[in-house]
Amino acid sequence: MCKQKISGIIEKYRGKPGAVIHALTEIQHANHWLPRAVMQEVADALGVPFSQVMQIASFYKTFSLTPKGRHEVHVCTGMTCHLRGGARLMEKVAEITGLTPGETDTDAKFSLEAGSCLGSCSIGPELIVDGKHYGRMTPERAADVLKQYE
Amino acid sequence: MPRLQTSAELEALRAKILAGRDPARPSIAVCGGAACDGLDSAAVAAALAAEIKNQGAGAKIDFRVTGCHGFCNKGPNVLVGPDDVCYFEVKPEDASEVITSALKGEVVDRLVYRDPASGEKAVHMSEVPFYKHQMRILTGDIPRIDPTRITDYIAIGGYSALAKALSQMSSDQVLQEVKKANLRGRGGGGFPAGLKWETTKNAPEKTKYVIVNGHEGESAAFMDRAMLTGNPHRVLEGLIIGGYAIGAQQGYIYTRHDSPSMAKHITAALEQARELGLLGKNILGSGFDFDVELHFDVGIFVSGESSALMRSIEGNPPEPRPKYIRTSVSGIWDKPSNLNNVETWANVPEIINRGADWYTSIGSEKSKGTKLVSLSGHVVNSGVVEVPMGTPLRTIVFDIGGGVPEGKAPKAIHFGGAMGGSIPIDLIDAPLDFDGMAKLGAPIGAGGLLLMNEDTDMVEIARYLLDFLVKESCGKCVPCREGMYQMLKILTNIIEGKGRKFDLERLADLTEVTSLGSLCALGKTSSDPLKSMLRYFKSEFEERIAAGSQTT
Amino acid sequence: MTDMVLQIDGKEVTATAGMTVLKAAQQAGISIPTLCHHEKLEDYGGCRLCMVEVESRGRTNYVVSCLYPVETGLVVRTRSEKVDKIRRVIIEELMARAPDAPELLRLAHEYGADRNRFEKEASFCILCGLCVRYCDEVKHKCAVGFIEHGHVREISFIPEIAAKECWRCQECFAICPTSYAQAAYLLTEALAFPGQRKKASAEAKRMANIPAVPVTFVKRPPASKPEMAR
Numbered sequence: 039m040c041k042q043k044i045s046g047i048i049e050k051y052r053g054k055p056g057a058v059i060h061a062l063t064e065i066q067h068a069n070h071w072l073p074r075a076v077m078q079e080v081a082d083a084l085g086v087p088f089s090q091v092m093q094i095a096s097f098y099k100t101f102s103l104t105p106k107g108r109h110e111v112h113v114c115t116g117m118t119c120h121l122r123g124g125a126r127l128m129e130k131v132a133e134i135t136g137l138t139p140g141e142t143d144t145d146a147k148f149s150l151e152a153g154s155c156l157g158s159c160s161i162g163p164e165l166i167v168d169g170k171h172y173g174r175m176t177p178e179r180a181a182d183v184l185k186q187y188e
Numbered sequence: 189m190p191r192l193q194t195s196a197e198l199e200a201l202r203a204k205i206l207a208g209r210d211p212a213r214p215s216i217a218v219c220g221g222a223a224c225d226g227l228d229s230a231a232v233a234a235a236l237a238a239e240i241k242n243q244g245a246g247a248k249i250d251f252r253v254t255g256c257h258g259f260c261n262k263g264p265n266v267l268v269g270p271d272d273v274c275y276f277e278v279k280p281e282d283a284s285e286v287i288t289s290a291l292k293g294e295v296v297d298r299l300v301y302r303d304p305a306s307g308e309k310a311v312h313m314s315e316v317p318f319y320k321h322q323m324r325i326l327t328g329d330i331p332r333i334d335p336t337r338i339t340d341y342i343a344i345g346g347y348s349a350l351a352k353a354l355s356q357m358s359s360d361q362v363l364q365e366v367k368k369a370n371l372r373g374r375g376g377g378g379f380p381a382g383l384k385w386e387t388t389k390n391a392p393e394k395t396k397y398v399i400v401n402g403h404e405g406e407s408a409a410f411m412d413r414a415m416l417t418g419n420p421h422r423v424l425e426g427l428i429i430g431g432y433a434i435g436a437q438q439g440y441i442y443t444r445h446d447s448p449s450m451a452k453h454i455t456a457a458l459e460q461a462r463e464l465g466l467l468g469k470n471i472l473g474s475g476f477d478f479d480v481e482l483h484f485d486v487g488i489f490v491s492g493e494s495s496a497l498m499r500s501i502e503g504n505p506p507e508p509r510p511k512y513i514r515t516s517v518s519g520i521w522d523k524p525s526n527l528n529n530v531e532t533w534a535n536v537p538e539i540i541n542r543g544a545d546w547y548t549s550i551g552s553e554k555s556k557g558t559k560l561v562s563l564s565g566h567v568v569n570s571g572v573v574e575v576p577m578g579t580p581l582r583t584i585v586f587d588i589g590g591g592v593p594e595g596k597a598p599k600a601i602h603f604g605g606a607m608g609g610s611i612p613i614d615l616i617d618a619p620l621d622f623d624g625m626a627k628l629g630a631p632i633g634a635g636g637l638l639l640m641n642e643d644t645d646m647v648e649i650a651r652y653l654l655d656f657l658v659k660e661s662c663g664k665c666v667p668c669r670e671g672m673y674q675m676l677k678i679l680t681n682i683i684e685g686k687g688r689k690f691d692l693e694r695l696a697d698l699t700e701v702t703s704l705g706s707l708c709a710l711g712k713t714s715s716d717p718l719k720s721m722l723r724y725f726k727s728e729f730e731e732r733i734a735a736g737s738q739t740t
Numbered sequence: 741m742t743d744m745v746l747q748i749d750g751k752e753v754t755a756t757a758g759m760t761v762l763k764a765a766q767q768a769g770i771s772i773p774t775l776c777h778h779e780k781l782e783d784y785g786g787c788r789l790c791m792v793e794v795e796s797r798g799r800t801n802y803v804v805s806c807l808y809p810v811e812t813g814l815v816v817r818t819r820s821e822k823v824d825k826i827r828r829v830i831i832e833e834l835m836a837r838a839p840d841a842p843e844l845l846r847l848a849h850e851y852g853a854d855r856n857r858f859e860k861e862a863s864f865c866i867l868c869g870l871c872v873r874y875c876d877e878v879k880h881k882c883a884v885g886f887i888e889h890g891h892v893r894e895i896s897f898i899p900e901i902a903a904k905e906c907w908r909c910q911e912c913f914a915i916c917p918t919s920y921a922q923a924a925y926l927l928t929e930a931l932a933f934p935g936q937r938k939k940a941s942a943e944a945k946r947m948a949n950i951p952a953v954p955v956t957f958v959k960r961p962p963a964s965k966p967e968m969a970r
Contacts (some may be wrong), residue, residue: 055953059500087885089872092885092896116407121566155407158225160564171226513807614828663867663889664786666867672891694857699831705791
């Protein structure tokens, strides 16, 4: 199922070297990570060296070279959230999930990421799970929020 | 809707839309901005919509979900027309009372604003202290429109500036008007937009591009996103006018990938504008062809830097180029490209409609117009604020912001995120403007104003900001990549009590060389926060170093 | 091609439009130190060592000479207190990464840089990009590239390509200022395709009547530790 989607994306951008980032973004969105073989296909189809695809894939945080978890957990580490205790929230979430930012757990349940200013500064500190915002978050409440996710 | 062939047809459409609307009719505007959304305003909106249906009042009351109303920490915000009654912290359970009273022209007393100190009520927007001291030229329309309906934007006068520019002014005249207005870039540079436009216009290449930088990576700045999500047409109109003035055929909007509603609103705006012929070939019969593509970043701060952003649009990694290869002359695919911030473009329609003379009557001597400020931190009232340039910081912090919560004393004000600086609170009477604030060491940047209370550890803030930039450096040049990293190490040591006597000397060398030697603005300004901390709060550093060397 | 006259270190220099200040200086016999520059490669502007002071239209600026275009009447100073300080600190920062690189030791001696000024985190790579760019622009193989960004950036050999190309080429080993490129290649080979070189070398020997190219280890210049001027 996903293989078809990926092939479709690659075909859409075949022969367009300027579209590497677009292609990788769509594949990441569909597949949740970028397998090496797929990156090689992208390189061949779009006509760019593999090292360039690799550089782009490793450059950006949104691309993952290892499979991501079912739930993406972002803790905002922007300046306002930081002032209001964002670091302590991150510590707590790291403790609960057993992850450091950038990691995914072995059950592929959670992926943890440090977000830098997600734009809801007035209700910081913020925890965002699968795009859902939990504002005015405290370390104490974090466990209850994460418990809801399978 | 049929394609508009002339400006006259646009006016006819506008009249038709207005004829079908009754300004005296009650209306409900629910804020769907980032913060209110995080406080579940969607549930409030759903409850209100359901209640309207229940009461069979669909024909008697207008309902819309809008972008950011501005008073973010008091959300979910609901604005009730026609008298601009402001309700705060609205819950889904309040729906029935809100609708019933709106239909009767009454007010739900418990939902209105109350001053935390005096308990004084303020029912209408113009009375609420947060709004009273603002001049909401750019943001005032956001609660009045549904951003996914172009007809709403047209109803409030949208695209009249574009029609005026295309039908009554030459491209040169438009450019001269913007120059005369002294519109300065609002992304952080403060560079006169008109001059940039002119450089691009005069570049010999025929193919030219105009770009909206909606990346907004600056920490604690959220007003560009509010603008793009709440009134994308305003920004788009400015961009099309700019394209006309400069002679560009293609525009790009470059923004963050992490806001689905913003993506949705901009996409809808582009589609609807195209449908009406406000984008595409022969816009309003003027002979001007122009279209816009939407691009998303992939999650790195440096891609907000103009030359890096252009690399990203090309599909390359966002590595910045040195500034002496000016992007106005050689930008995307080496073609002349004019990049401006969201807020800068949003100012253009009003400048064309009301004229440069009107615009220059607002603001201070060298900084004209209004400025969007994202007010946050240790402040009672936080959100998106719009004030004339030259407004004293005291007004923003106390009159609008309501001061510091929990009875604490304010200590410092920080501008510009990781590339800005902090000033101590005793400089609070300084006016908000580009040049004065830069001289004080706290350039306003994109306008994120962070208030810090007496408990704030300035050494730790300096370290935190460096840590942010270290993670965002592209890594190409040595002074930024290695210099910042070493600064971070030294600050971390100081904080951990391992500071040494020569640390301040090493920091001084590092800040100097990183500022002079870095390739792009990220590296060049990376040490500015630290420099401002050392300028105004040096004793905190010295104390930590002294304390550390006592224990080692 | 229009000629223009500028001033470098008080000397009048003629240059053609489009030339960089570095090129103009080199042509006039004035030396400016570089690390990431190579005549066969596009100018990069990464190491910033070639920074010079320029004066134009009444303003003084600090720019990298490898990228800054010549202008009529430009006044360039390749040495000054500030320029020397910038270079010294850059060398000190790089020595935290490659403390014993001979080229850095030589530069340290010239600019009075302290090898131990900054906390070391020796990756042995100064990320000058010479190997990456050479393999791309000259050899057109892209066997080695950059990965990651910021201070965790690294060079990385692509095993599939390196296995086929590198041992016959090795040209980037010689231009690497720290010998890290060679080390990185050998590590990649050992992990990803061990023994292949020996096998391929034997095969080539068998198939052609030319001797197989032996792997030569780049000889380091004689290690004469200069006295630190401190």
